[in-house]
Amino acid sequence: MADKKIGWAIVGLGEFATKQLIPAFGVCKKSKLVALVSGHPAKARRIADEYGVDPQHIYNYENYDTLRDNPEVDVIYIVLPNSLHADFTIRGARAGKHIMCEKPMATNVKDCEAMIVACQKAGKKLMIGYRAQYEPFNLKAIELAQSGALGKLKSITADHGRILDPSKPLDKWRAQKELAGGGSLMDIGIYSLQAARYLTGEEPIEVSALIHSTPNDPRFKEVEETVHFTLRFPSGVLANCTSSYGYHDTKRFQVFGAEKTLTLDPATDYYEHKLILEGEDGKQELKIKEENQFALEIDHMSECILENKTPKTPGEEGLQDVKLMMAIYESAAKGKPVKIR
Numbered sequence: 001m002a003d004k005k006i007g008w009a010i011v012g013l014g015e016f017a018t019k020q021l022i023p024a025f026g027v028c029k030k031s032k033l034v035a036l037v038s039g040h041p042a043k044a045r046r047i048a049d050e051y052g053v054d055p056q057h058i059y060n061y062e063n064y065d066t067l068r069d070n071p072e073v074d075v076i077y078i079v080l081p082n083s084l085h086a087d088f089t090i091r092g093a094r095a096g097k098h099i100m101c102e103k104p105m106a107t108n109v110k111d112c113e114a115m116i117v118a119c120q121k122a123g124k125k126l127m128i129g130y131r132a133q134y135e136p137f138n139l140k141a142i143e144l145a146q147s148g149a150l151g152k153l154k155s156i157t158a159d160h161g162r163i164l165d166p167s168k169p170l171d172k173w174r175a176q177k178e179l180a181g182g183g184s185l186m187d188i189g190i191y192s193l194q195a196a197r198y199l200t201g202e203e204p205i206e207v208s209a210l211i212h213s214t215p216n217d218p219r220f221k222e223v224e225e226t227v228h229f230t231l232r233f234p235s236g237v238l239a240n241c242t243s244s245y246g247y248h249d250t251k252r253f254q255v256f257g258a259e260k261t262l263t264l265d266p267a268t269d270y271y272e273h274k275l276i277l278e279g280e281d282g283k284q285e286l287k288i289k290e291e292n293q294f295a296l297e298i299d300h301m302s303e304c305i306l307e308n309k310t311p312k313t314p315g316e317e318g319l320q321d322v323k324l325m326m327a328i329y330e331s332a333a334k335g336k337p338v339k340i341r
């Protein structure tokens with residue numbers, strides 16, 4: 001049992017799956033890649049060949065449901081455009097497999113709830129791929145923020161930005177509301193939102209937001225460019241968060257305590273992080289070993305299956321973010337704060 005590796009199928013062989021997730025199986029301890037689901041047979045065969053996946057275990061979106069007949073597949077990892085997450089999760093659970101799904105979990109609350117119900121009904125686990133919650137620098141920042149090491153927490157700022165370039169396949173669907181669900185908020189603002197929630201360990205009670213998209217920029221005909229949102233937490237902590245498709249690569253947060261300020265920048269990069277603590281006694285960079293966060297999150301799910309535990313970032317965690325993002329859009333549309341029940 002100790003040596004058993006859980007079998008994974010990856011659905012969608014795009015940028016993230018092929019460049020980050022699939023290579024990470026090479027360092028996983030409890031997980032092995034055993035099947036691929038793709039709309040591009042030649043690409044799937046090339047990847048199967050490169051990573052030692054049996055070519056008999058290549059599926060497409062039409063025969064996806066026949067994964068139910070493959071006993072080597074324990075978990076299906078959905079790495080498709082956002083609005084397709086719900087359908088493939090529900091079908092995967094009905095095929096009797098555990099599900100890992102990329103962020104954002106879905107593009108609306110109803111789909112998130114249906115995904116949770118489908119996995120519950122099938123008696124299968126559902127985890128959302130919130131890699132930062134498995135990454136050592138972020139875990140250290142959470143520990144410092146919640147242990148009192150910074151003094152009483154006052155404020156958080158979190159910013160995520162990248163330039164949207166729809167001439168690239170990975171950004172073509174991101175500019176389409178039907179596939180992406182929204183713009184920078186759904187794609188990368190979710191990291192700012194997550195950070196505010198996992199750093200405080202609290203749930204916001206009120207949000208207020210402003211949205212701006214450059215007029216006449218065709219990239220923002222359907223999805224928003226820049227979002228600023230403020231979260232009020234029960235303890236009194238205020239989080240000021242931004243996301244934008246219009247500013248250069250940014251992925252950072254700061255936590256302001258009464259005694260110290262913590263800066264993680266980059267905070268949500270794939271392979272590079274820098275953690276600084278600053279107080280009366282000066283500035284200090286904390287040296288922490290970089291680890292492959294993709295392997296850590298994949299192995300976490302495998303461990304949950306092997307030991308019958310609930311994943312640390314289950315469907316309910318994804319649902320909460322989607323609920324809050326809807327409240328952020330509502331606040332911006334109404335021009336006033338929205339209370340969270």
Ligand code: NAD
Pocket residue numbers: 012013014015016017039079080081082084102103104129131169170171173179187
């Ligand atoms: P991508 O465009 O590179 O990959 C998407 C894949 O879906 C492609 O292989 C494409 O062929 C396939 N696909 C199937 N049906 C499609 C359709 N109707 N339209 C467009 N593509 C279709 O995108 P990506 O950057 O790999 O993102 C995929 C998912 O992973 C998204 O949900 C995204 O939010 C998530 N993601 C997460 C992280 C992270 O750090 N956790 C990073 C990047 C992407």
